[in-house]
Amino acid sequence: MTVQQMAQLDATFSALSDGTRRAIVARLADGEATLSDLATPFDMSLTAVSKHLRVLSDAGLVDIEKRGRTRHCRLRGAPIKEAVDWLSKYESFWIDRFDALARHLAKEDSE
Amino acid sequence: MTVQQMAQLDATFSALSDGTRRAIVARLADGEATLSDLATPFDMSLTAVSKHLRVLSDAGLVDIEKRGRTRHCRLRGAPIKEAVDWLSKYESFWIDRFDALARHLAKEDSE
DNA sequence: ACTTTACTCAACCAATTAGTTGACTATAAT
DNA sequence: ATTATAGTCAACTAATTGGTTGAGTAAAGT
Structure with a gap:
């Protein structure tokens, strides 16, 4: 594993360690959005959301395109794939718990 | 997603955002080890490694058992599985086209 | 009994993070 | 031309992080 790959994983996991940023990722999975779109649900300043977006952009998780006065x-997906690939190396530690956890989550969902 | 699940993901991704901690995880995947064992490869104090281990322990990624004067x-795996589950929701963004198509066809076949 | 080993704990430091506000720029709408 | 919108930037704050050292404790080896 190269130094750059290490730094990429650092950046990816670090970016995803914040709930606001994970919510942004979830929102963007439903399709393109502007910064203002993304900021609306959050109880924080536009500047704060802009900073979160910059973290995601620096980590390569989000692409920001300037279009007129809006940022789209x-x-x-590439960095997410790298994170999943890393985690998959330790699959044997969690794969056998699949059924138990699935049941646990299904139970919580139904509550 | 509950507040606790959010906090767990925060802790898991945050714990994995440091290369030293990922190396510790990788080492532990090969089997149980003491703190001193884990500290040996790193160019930092035992205290520093102990702190990293505490972060992993707090995140539930590592179980520490006191046995005499050593910590084993x-x-x-459970928190890693939760992280993978979260990331899997965005699978369509990172899976390569070939795999995605294969999956799509497999799904159609089974329907 | 003494020494070494395997740690923990507290205090400190420098850098980073997550947020704020206020001032600014650029674009679009009226 | 004026005004509203979308966003940036700089400066500040408080909390957290990743590291250090030095002192202390508890268990094991000699």
């Missing part, structure tokens, strides 16, 4: 954001 | 550490 798209989700980029 | 084991990898726990």
